[in-house]
Amino acid sequence: MTTPTHTQALRVITDAEDHLAENYNPLPVVVARGEGSWVTDLEGKRYLDLLSAYSALNFGHGHPAILAAAHEQLDRLTLTSRAFQNDRLGLFAEALAALCDKDLVLPMNTGAEAVETGIKVARAWGYRVKGIAPDAATVVVANGNFHGRTTTIVGFSDDPTAHDDFGPYSAGFVSVPFGDAAAIEAAIDENTAAVLIEPIQGEAGVVIPPEGYLRAVREICSTHNVLMIADEIQAGLGRVGTTFACDREGVVPDVYLLGKALGGGILPLSAVVADRDVLGVIRPGEHGSTFGGNPLAAAVGLRVVEMLESGEFQTRAAALGEHLEARLNDLVGSGVTAVRVAGLWAGIDIDPGVGTGREVAEKLLSRGVLVKDTHGQTIRIAPPLVVRATELDWAVEQLRVVLAG
Template sequence: MGATLENLGLALIQAEGAHVAHNYHPLPVLAHSAEGVWVTDIEGKRYLDLLSAYSALNFGHGHPAILAAAREQLEKLTLTSRAFHNDRLGPFASALSQLCGKDLVLPMNTGAEAVETGIKVARAWGYRTKGIPADAATIIVANGNFHGRTTTIVGFSDDPTAHDDFGPYAPGFVHVPYGDAEAIAAAIDENTAAVLLEPIQGEAGVVVPPDGFLTRVRELCTENNVLFIADEIQSGLGRVGETFACDREGVVPDMYLLGKALGGGIVPLSAVVANEDVLGVIRPGEHGSTFGGNPLAAAVGLRVVEMLASGEFQTRAKALGEHLEAALHPLIGHGVSAVRIAGLWAGVDIDPAFGAGREIAEKLLARGVLVKDTHGQTIRIAPPLTIRATEIDWAVEQLKHVLSA
């Protein structure tokens, strides 16, 4: 039976390789089922998930409360398009706006759609409210950013893999070093509509800016009548031990871009959240999505927001993040060159003498731990917020074994 399942798994992976475009380089594991923090492959082997689908699974695989909301809605109504009202969108938008402390929500599907929407809103606000001349609006972005993979977004990426060979690119973006508030101050001029930042850069390897950076960005944006747009698609919704990464400095941006965990690991769901004076510039017909705000996604999103409103997951992420940091720190100098951590989210730089990030990820896979590499030498650790301390300890032990071997 084991050999039969192994052959079937190999055949399925080969079929995927033959018929799915090669826009990813997945690790050689064939997931079949999952529950909580554990994924099971087609042969029955279990793996501890330390990636959480890039933070889309903050609440784990198949959280009972989220599944219940989805099942209940599946039997009622899943899609109408925004041509009509549905009875789930209003409650979802009300709850999310309250969680964010804002007036309005513009629902979309993916994180990249949220970023594209934020760019459109910022430009419209720049022309219609700030008075920037037509087609002159600029948006300040940071080096090392990752906001998605649409042609507009990759146009202001400095990662060659994301950027090269997809031009021509949209103009209107000004680059500054990440974490350098005074570079932002120097870049702002009368045509600046917004500053678009990840409060913590995720794809770059969980890069945490210097203390006070976000506070200074907020001050600069207020002083110069510029929107502060926080891309909290990976960092938000409990991941860093706060509801949002901006909360670490008590900063409130003009616009939140949300996604990933907002859909509970069940449906794609993203949102732009801002006050009426910002998001109100968009008029009927100027932006939309057939699936954006669909009742199934709204029902799931409402349940996610309700769960976050209790504060339980933020508290867990903060405490378990401290536990993870304490476990990882002794590895520095023993195969690990640096650790960056915010809540339950860590970037672990592997000493090149011990292998590339991909090699370490593959060796951890063989020992039942799922992580993913980024930028060559870094592995990211972002388990579901439901993980237990003992499971963290076990995972770190596997990393120790891999490095010592």
């Protein structure tokens, strides 16, 4: 059998992609292999992956411990549906609940599903526990949010690309400025079931709220008998140098929404985690998923939780994040207008005189560095937590060269 040439292989892939709906505008690179912090394209050119699939690859491409858990489970059992119990799910739920210091876990597949589940739980809690009048429950959200792209979620997005032309939208959401705890308190009334926020807004450009914001939100929610729901889907599981982004202020929300890195970069896995007095409001048959909590995902998720229990990845992200921040701050005033860093997560605002975020991302691509632009002038950096300091230094140097033109 003749091995196709690179040109032939690329033509086949390009022709095949003509059948893809254009819901993404990817950078012009075709990735064929990945290992650790690096990926390789069809020509054999290597790239440093500084996006990590939006934090789904916190442990890098093909981490041996996670692959081993997946391979072992593949040979045993992959799917049962929740119609039956399986021998991995309980162990995963126990470990994840302990990591979160909560009682219960409701497993799903994607981050958007976790958010939708969190909204359902909050409404059910509002009616069945708080005593909100039927169909009157509201949820306070923040401007600039990104919680997914389902029709419910985009209805309370203020991003025109995500929001426009997908209505009519679900009622029951009140949006306030991000980082303004007083605005949250002013929006709360007798019908408020929950406050849903990202501790750090990722899609918005790694926007970090003022110090004390999360503590204030926690106090407000407790005072007014409102659930605090933290969307930690991108920010959580070691990314910012702590297990959860809420840990940066010593805050424990009522509900954690988790995803992305929970699947170890192998498969989709998400979860809603809360205490029994909150998550226990869901009754059999009211919510579910054919693939949610499947044995393969549970085995992988369990291994991810075990890896986080040591604190190694959190410590590494914190130390390397300080190193990265120092290097990036050197670029401010030289093609960069602002830098925001939390652990190994950075938003870099590009001076319009240099170009757009997309143009800078494309130039970095040509130099072997993968990043992603957002909101026109910002690029995001979220390397795998296994990245080396020397690799970060090299990537920042490539950015310096690109900015210098």
